[in-house]
Each structure stands twice: as structure tokens, then as C-alpha cells.
Amino acid sequence: MTRRNLVILTGSGISAESGVPTFRAADGLWEGHRVEDVATPQAFARDPALVQDFYNQRRRHLVGVQPNAAHHALADLAARWEGDFLLVTQNVDDLHDRAHAETPPGRGFELIHMHGELLKAQCTASGRVCDWPGDLAADEPSPFHPAGRLRPHIVWFGEMPLGMDRIERALAACDLFVSIGTSGAVYPAAGFVQQARWAGARTVELNLEPSLGSRLFDETRHGPATEVVPVFVG
């Protein structure tokens, strides 16, 4: 692993063995709802109580889970990596944050939660973000703006993912791109491998099974993240 500019993309598969459900597995439904039915601005407008409840329950669950060997392996890698290391996670859990807090990373390290963070809330009027203040009600008033409400700080379908300028710059300059635990079903993240290839990067997939874009990777290793990630990072 001598390459300089590293971009790692993670998805829900990396947190699966911590006990956080993935989205598109058989058990990926929440009380019978597809993620596409609760994770949209339209769903929030239609039934804010249902959507707030979906996220309140997931926050409560998150408090009881821990980072696993795959999160820790990436934190160890970040601590010894000498070049730029951008970790882009689609996950809204805080398991990478906790793993990296235990093993402080090198100076070239950055973590972007491109789909937001469960433990934060956002004002619908001003866009300001705050720490999760406890369970949110359907019409939770915003502390920032009299006409605003607090919504989950989550990027829903049809909304612009976070940090895209930084991610695009890193992909354009990357030497090695590694995708871990994601099905490749959701864009723009699913297109990152192609952008990395255009930049001339080597591309590696670490996933339980071949993803939708598996053929775009130079190397694929399939198995549980807690096994394949520690072996890959060495």
C-alpha cells in the first residue's frame, strides 16, 4: 500500500456485523417500509411523524452498537497513511467516527458523511445543523428560526449529497479507490468507481458479494467486511 492518494467509499455493509441493518437485504425493511418510501422529502411532508419515528428508532439503536474490526482496520490504516486519505461514507451511523477517535488518524485524513448523520438535526428554514437534541416530534420547532422545524440531518432521495466538490476533487487525483460494503444501487456514489478509473486509479471492491458495478473494479474480494478489510489493509 504505497500509493499516495487514497479514496475509500463505504456503505452499510461495513456496519452490518456491528448490528446495523443494510438497506436492500431481506431484513432491510423498516416495519414494512422500503427505504425509498421513508427517505424522501415527499415522505416527510406527507407523514412527518412516521419519518421522525423511523430516525428516532434508528438513533436509539445506534447507541447500543460498536465499531467492528473493519472500522478499526481503516482507522489503523489512516493512522499510518502518509498521503491524502479521504474516507467517504454513505452511512449515517457514527461508527467510523468512533473508530477514528480511538486511533487518531494522520494529517492527510478526512471523513465525509455524504448522506448526512443520524446524530444531527437540521433546521428546515435556515439549513443550520445541530447535534441531535433527543427524540424529534413530527413538528419539532427549530431553535434557529421561528418558522423552521427540525428535520433529520439526512440526505434523502432527490437531495444533493454533502461534500460533493471535495469528493470530486479527490477522485480526480486519486491513485487507489476502494469500495467497501455497498451495493452500488444509489447514485452519485455508485459512479465514483468510474470517476476513479478516469483518473487512472486502481480500483478495488471489498463486499460480501459482487455489487452492481463489480465489473468496473480491477480487483474484487468477496466476504464479510470484518474478514476481508483487515486482510486487505494488512
Ligand code: BJW
Ligand atoms: C456486506 C456485509 C458484510 C452486507 N460485509 N458487505 C435513476 C438512475 C440513476 C440515478 C437516479 C435515478 N433515479 C433517481 C436517481 C438518483 C438517486 C438514486 O440513486 N436512486 C437510485 C435508487 C436509482 N440518488 C439521489 O437522489 C441522491 N441525490 C442525487 O442524486 O442528487 C443529484 C445529484 C446530481 C449530480 C451530482 C450529485 C448529486 C441522494 C441519495 C440519498 C440516499 N439516501 C439513503 C437513505 C438516507 C440515509 C438513511 O435513511 O439511513 O442512503 S438511501 C440508502 O442507500 C442510504 C445508503 O447510504 C444508500 C446506499 O446503500 P448501501 O450502503 O449501498 O446499502 P445496500 O443495502 O444497498 O447494500 C449493502 C451492501 O453490503 C450489499 O452489497 C451487501 O452484499 C453488502 N454486505 N453485509 C460486507 N458483513
